[in-house]
Amino acid sequence: MRDGLTQSEIARKLNITRQTVHQLVGIIPEKMAAALNDAAALNNLDPIQLDANKGILFGWSREFKTEAVIAMNREGLRVWYKHDLGKCEICPDRRACKSTLLKNAVDLGVMLNSQERRLSPLALSNVVFLRALGRENTK
Numbered sequence: 001m002r003d004g005l006t007q008s009e010i011a012r013k014l015n016i017t018r019q020t021v022h023q024l025v026g027i028i029p030e031k032m033a034a035a036l037n038d039a040a041a042l043n044n045l046d047p048i049q050l051d052a053n054k055g056i057l058f059g060w061s062r063e064f065k066t067e068a069v070i071a072m073n074r075e076g077l078r079v080w081y082k083h084d085l086g087k088c089e090i091c092p093d094r095r096a097c098k099s100t101l102l103k104n105a106v107d108l109g110v111m112l113n114s115q116e117r118r119l120s121p122l123a124l125s126n127v128v129f130l131r132a133l134g135r136e137n138t139k
Contacts, residue, residue, distance in 0.1 A: 001025065002107060029053055032072065039070045039077050049133055054108050056132050069129045073100070073107040080125055088120040097121040101128055108132040 001010070007025065011018040033052040040047050045059035045068050055072030067082040078100065088094055098121045105112055105128045116127050 001028075002109065035072070035077065036070055039079065043068070043070070043079050045070070045079075051133065054132055056108060056129070058129070058133050069125075071104050071108065071129070071132075073104050075100075075103070078104070080129065082125075083122070088122050091121075094121060098124060101125055104128055105132075 005013065007021045008018050011021045014021070029052040032055050033050060036050055036052065036055070036057040037047060039045075040057055040059050043061070044063045045057075045061055047057055047059045049058040050056070057070040059068050059070070060066075061068045061081060064081055069080045069082075071078055071080065088097075091097070101121055101124050102112075102117065104110075108128065110128050110131045112124075112127065116124065119127065
């Protein structure tokens with residue numbers, strides 16, 4: 001669905017009937033919302049905004065007293081906490097983090113220009129998740 005395939009194309013690709021795809025399409029948002037809300041509860045997040053069709057939840061971390069995002073991509077659910085540590089350049093996980101953020105952008109349908117793709121993971125996460133939620137970064 002995220003790739004823009006029709007129900008018939010999905011059925012052919014998965015070797016199932018179009019009717020089965022139609023039934024599943026009706027169930028997916030409910031299942032996605034449940035998974036995102038469960039992940040929020042497990043991580044002590046208060047949900048603020050949820051988009052089950054995109055697979056993203058924006059919330060508030062009571063434990064860390066910061067904004068957080070739970071996003072589903074092809075690899076599963078990931079929890080992202082907003083921070084301003086400014087240590088992306090020395091972080092040993094910088095490349096993996098940035099790679100995952102770029103995958104999230106694709107999965108969330110967020111278009112990035114070449115300048116945005118070169119941002120630090122912290123700045124890139126702000127662009128990707130705010131844009132996915134329909135909130136433009138005003139900073």
